[in-house]
Amino acid sequence: MDTIAAIASGGRAPAAIGIVRISGPDCFAVCDRIFRSGKPFGRLEPRRMALGELLDAGGRTIDRGLAVRFPGPHSYTGEDCAEFHCHGSPVVLGEVLAALFAAGAAEGLPVRQAGPGEFTKRAFLNGQLDLTQAEAVIDLIDAETAAAARNAAAQLNGGLRRVLEPIQEALLEVTSRFYAVVDYPDEDIQDVQPEEIAAALREASGALKALLATCRRGRVLKKGVRTAIVGLPNAGKSSLLNALAGYERAIVTDVPGTTRDTVEEAVLCGGVLLRLVDTAGLRETEDEVERLGVERSRRAMETAELILLVEDSADEEALPEKTALEEAVSQTGKPWIHVASKRDRSGIRSASLGGPDGGRIPAASVSLSALTGEGLEDLENAVAALFPAGEQGEAGSLLTDQRQEDAARRALEALDRALEALESGLTPDAVLTDAEEALDAVGELTGRTAKEEIVSRIFSRFCVGK
Numbered sequence: 001m002d003t004i005a006a007i008a009s010g011g012r013a014p015a016a017i018g019i020v021r022i023s024g025p026d027c028f029a030v031c032d033r034i035f036r037s038g039k040p041f042g043r044l045e046p047r048r049m050a051l052g053e054l055l056d057a058g059g060r061t062i063d064r065g066l067a068v069r070f071p072g073p074h075s076y077t078g079e080d081c082a083e084f085h086c087h088g089s090p091v092v093l094g095e096v097l098a099a100l101f102a103a104g105a106a107e108g109l110p111v112r113q114a115g116p117g118e119f120t121k122r123a124f125l126n127g128q129l130d131l132t133q134a135e136a137v138i139d140l141i142d143a144e145t146a147a148a149a150r151n152a153a154a155q156l157n158g159g160l161r162r163v164l165e166p167i168q169e170a171l172l173e174v175t176s177r178f179y180a181v182v183d184y185p186d187e188d189i190q191d192v193q194p195e196e197i198a199a200a201l202r203e204a205s206g207a208l209k210a211l212l213a214t215c216r217r218g219r220v221l222k223k224g225v226r227t228a229i230v231g232l233p234n235a236g237k238s239s240l241l242n243a244l245a246g247y248e249r250a251i252v253t254d255v256p257g258t259t260r261d262t263v264e265e266a267v268l269c270g271g272v273l274l275r276l277v278d279t280a281g282l283r284e285t286e287d288e289v290e291r292l293g294v295e296r297s298r299r300a301m302e303t304a305e306l307i308l309l310v311e312d313s314a315d316e317e318a319l320p321e322k323t324a325l326e327e328a329v330s331q332t333g334k335p336w337i338h339v340a341s342k343r344d345r346s347g348i349r350s351a352s353l354g355g356p357d358g359g360r361i362p363a364a365s366v367s368l369s370a371l372t373g374e375g376l377e378d379l380e381n382a383v384a385a386l387f388p389a390g391e392q393g394e395a396g397s398l399l400t401d402q403r404q405e406d407a408a409r410r411a412l413e414a415l416d417r418a419l420e421a422l423e424s425g426l427t428p429d430a431v432l433t434d435a436e437e438a439l440d441a442v443g444e445l446t447g448r449t450a451k452e453e454i455v456s457r458i459f460s461r462f463c464v465g466k
């Protein structure tokens with residue numbers, strides 16, 4: 001392993017504090033050349049901050065700052081690591097990093113720039129974290145809502161690992177017993193106690209099914225819900241978007257069809273992150289269908305997972321157009337919420353919940369005023385009811401990503417095949433093949449058997465310095 005270094009904090013804009021990080025076998029010898037505190041770097045008390053001067057290759061002071069020494073293996077990466085907490089000027093941080101590279105070269109102990117996620121990748125390779133925990137690190141950095149951050153933190157604490165470990169253990173036990181039978185065919189199949197094994201496989205299968213049932217909630221938590229706001233021109237769509245976003249994001253005008261550009265926004269509604277897609281409003285064109293916005297709305301609705309249909313209840317003239325739009329919305333079969341707008345004018349005050357009927361009737365009906373904010377709470381409640389947060393204790397043990405979902409699904413399929421083979425009395429090697437496949441798929445999730453390319457792809461999503 002070579003020694004790597006990087007700026008770990010933002011680094012591009014001035015800030016109060018910035019952090020440069022280094023990890024690798026030669027790390028302390030290199031740090032010793034750039035940090036002067038009255039003690040050799042290797043003798044600084046582990047995991048305690050020390051005040052000192054950071055020096056460049058010519059011995060000039062770059063900054064006065066703090067250094068922390070983390071001797072391996074009890075460090076983030078599992079190897080010797082150190083951090084320098086300096087003044088957060090991009091220039092200072094760049095100089096400190098350059099000083100580390102220069103010091104490494106002078107000592108004949110080359111230090112190179114760390115790639116994205118390389119510190120965490122080392123932590124994973126050194127067994128400090130499993131793959132689900134490493135993924136939680138990215139999720140925590142990228143978290144857009146408090147709920148997503150909480151979930152990532154619990155996953156980093158091993159929430160998902162604790163669900164997967166017993167499944168992995170059970171499969172290891174099963175495969176090792178079957179190996180014995182396959183390798184020594186003279187032994188009786190009864191020696192592996194098929195009933196006991198079937199019970200273990202059934203339990204693992206149940207646990208995987210329960211895990212797969214968390215996918216939707218996991219996705220909503222991490223990615224949010226793609227939401228289309230549709231409605232006739234002037235229905236109050238941009239006003240609703242603004243009310244949700246809490247500030248003037250889209251341009252609101254009295255002239256129908258003036259919201260020309262595609263406006264995309266993520267807002268928090270009922271604790272759920274809504275990604276509002278193509279909220280550009282409806283343009284006035286010669287084309288009758290386009291004028292009604294049905295075509296445009298259809299396109300926005302195509303990629304959406306939730307539709308908010310906004311209708312100005314006071315506008316009675318547009319009844320045929322409204323009916324056409326409602327028809328288009330319900331044809332998508334997606335969950336939708338009927339939003340009667342401009343409640344301050346119309347005086348309608350109802351809020352009701354619809355039923356799950358394949359989208360033909362709205363999941364909820366709310367009336368609100370984007371102007372006064374009345375009724376927004378009803379919309380929040382309706383969204384929260386459609387995308388429930390899940391159990392309290394569930395945090396950290398959800399599948400939040402496609403990679404995890406694919407691997408869990410393959411594991412379950414292979415496991416169920418193994419179970420079927422066992423119950424129908426097939427030869428031990430048939431059971432073994434499927435059980436091993438399941439084990440491999442679970443191993444991909446935890447990282448135990450993940451191939452290098454999968455691991456590389458995961459860490460490439462990290463930022464440099466993590």
Ligand code: GDP
Pocket residue numbers: 231232233234235236237238239240251252253254256257259281282341342343344345368369370371372
């Ligand atoms: P869009 O074309 O569907 O995006 O509609 P806008 O949001 O641009 O609103 C059209 C007009 O209705 C504007 O003049 C808004 O000020 C007005 N409007 C929107 N929401 C409300 C509301 O809740 N109450 C009242 N009184 N007027 C509203």
